[in-house]
Amino acid sequence: MKDSAGISVIINPKSGNGEGVSLSEKIHAAFAATPGLRDNILFVEYTSETGDCNNIQKIVEGSKVVLICGGDGTIHQVVNLLKRYSYDRSISIFPVGTGNDLYRNIGSKEKDVVGLLNKLIVSPEGRKLDIFSINGKIYFTNYVSFGYDAYVISAYVALVNRLKGYRVFRLALLKKMLFVLVGFYSVAFYNRRISEGGSQASYINVIVNNLRTYAGGSIFDSNSSLDDGKIELSFVSSKMEYMKLILNRFKFFDSRLSNRSAEPPLVLRFQSSVPVQIDGEDYSSFFRECTEFRILRDSVMSVLV
Numbered sequence: 001m002k003d004s005a006g007i008s009v010i011i012n013p014k015s016g017n018g019e020g021v022s023l024s025e026k027i028h029a030a031f032a033a034t035p036g037l038r039d040n041i042l043f044v045e046y047t048s049e050t051g052d053c054n055n056i057q058k059i060v061e062g063s064k065v066v067l068i069c070g071g072d073g074t075i076h077q078v079v080n081l082l083k084r085y086s087y088d089r090s091i092s093i094f095p096v097g098t099g100n101d102l103y104r105n106i107g108s109k110e111k112d113v114v115g116l117l118n119k120l121i122v123s124p125e126g127r128k129l130d131i132f133s134i135n136g137k138i139y140f141t142n143y144v145s146f147g148y149d150a151y152v153i154s155a156y157v158a159l160v161n162r163l164k165g166y167r168v169f170r171l172a173l174l175k176k177m178l179f180v181l182v183g184f185y186s187v188a189f190y191n192r193r194i195s196e197g198g199s200q201a202s203y204i205n206v207i208v209n210n211l212r213t214y215a216g217g218s219i220f221d222s223n224s225s226l227d228d229g230k231i232e233l234s235f236v237s238s239k240m241e242y243m244k245l246i247l248n249r250f251k252f253f254d255s256r257l258s259n260r261s262a263e264p265p266l267v268l269r270f271q272s273s274v275p276v277q278i279d280g281e282d283y284s285s286f287f288r289e290c291t292e293f294r295i296l297r298d299s300v301m302s303v304l305v
Contacts, residue, residue, distance in 0.1 A: 007120055008043045008063040010053055010078050012070035015096040020046070023069055023096060023113055030114045037114070040121050051077025060085040065120055065304055069113065071097010072142055076279035079131065079301070083139050090302040092120055099280065102142055105211045105226060108305035124304040128227035130210055132264065133298040134278065135290070142279040143214065144295070146268070147194050147205040148186070148242055150275035154284040156182045187239055196235070197269045205236035206268065208295060214245070221261075229297055230261045266295040 009027060013020040027044055031037035042062050045053040051074070053059070059066060060082065068078045068091055075093060082091070094113050095103040106127050110116040133139050156179050163178075193202040207214065209232040212224045221232045236242045270291045276283040287293075 006042050006062050006064040007040055007067060007117065008045065008055075008059040008065070009041065009067045009069060009117075010045050010047060010059075012074040012096065013046045015070040015074055019096050020069060023094075027113060027117070030117070036121065037117060041117070047074065047077065051081055053081070056081060056085060060087045063087075063089065065090045065092055065124075067092045067094060067117070067120065069094045069096050071095065072099050072101055072280045073097065075102055075141060076139075076281055079141055080139050083131070083298075088299075090124075090126070090304050092116065092124075092304045101211055101213055105213060106303055106305055110305070120304055127303045127305060129301045129303045130227050130229060130297055131299045131301050132210060132231065133296050135287075135292075135294055136296075138278060138283065138286075139298060140210070140278045141301075142211055143207060143209040144293070145205065145207045145277050146270070146274045146293075147192070147203065148190055148236070148239065149205055150277040150282070150284060151190055151192070152183055152186045153277045153280070153282045154275050155186065157282045187243075190239070194274050195271045201235070201237070203235045203237055204239055205242050207234045207236065208232070208266070208268075209234065224261075227300055230263050231266065231295065233260055233262050233266070264295050264297045268293045268295070 009024075011020045011024050013024070024044060024046070027041075031041050043055050043059055045055055045059070047053050047070070066078070066082065066087070066089075068075050070078075074097065079091070093103050093106060093108070094110075094116055106129075108116075110119060129141060131139050131141060134144055159178060159182060160175070190204075193204055194206065195202050196206060209221070209224070211226070212221060224230070224232055234245075236245060270293075273287070273289050273291055276287045276290075
């Protein structure tokens with residue numbers, strides 16, 4: 001293997017309703033038939049449900065680029081894994097998830113994973129991506145959210161864990177229908193409100209965002225960039241306002257009314273514990289009973305496209 005090479009591919013086999021498995025087969029077939037790929041690929045690994053992979057030590061020691069194939073949650077898990085091992089080189093992203101917000105913000109145009117691998121070998125382009133930490137324990141690239149939408153994710157994860165032993169639950173369509181039902185249920189019955197610090201105002205959702213877009217591609221802040229060292233902080237006062245935020249590609253929601261840029265460190269103090277999600281992953285149990293969240297800009301990571 002060339003010293004200038006060293007690409008490791010980490011794939012979530014469950015992303016895209018199982019698309020990760022066929023993606024792995026395609027990569028193996030391509031580099032088995034193509035010496036130029038074969039000489040530059042170090043590992044092709046699956047993630048576990050917790051985001052771990054078997055050869056992470058060797059990947060960290062030998063890889064110049066880690067290609068992450070999955071959605072926003074997979075990227076979150078792998079970035080946290082790489083940070084745990086002090087990996088400080090480059091990553092790349094191939095989207096296999098549902099939202100793929102980070103991929104859209106990075107601006108890559110490559111639609112074929114083999115084409116992306118060849119580009120990473122021959123002529124990669126670089127982007128810079130801020131990595132933030134929360135309470136010095138978890139890293140995020142996309143957003144941290146407290147309140148209503150975190151509750152929806154938490155309720156859905158709890159339902160999935162109860163039903164995943166049933167064979168019928170393997171149907172991708174059923175999972176989507178359950179998520180929609182949980183969302184409608186939450187709109188109807190979720191009434192919890194949160195207050196930040198000593199503020200008398202109460203909110204249904206508080207969002208700390210690093211990207212220009214939020215929640216499946218809605219324009220959140222057109223002035224935001226991935227490496228500006230800043231985060232966008234939004235206080236959403238009602239479920240109706242949150243729905244407008246989700247739909248603001250139709251300009252229902254004016255983010256200037258509740259959105260502001262902030263430079264870390266940022267400390268959010270809530271009067272009680274709240275549901276938490278990070279990059280689309282449920283962290284409500286992880287931060288149970290926690291009422292203070294300190295957000296720092298940890299580092300800048302190179303993303304190749």
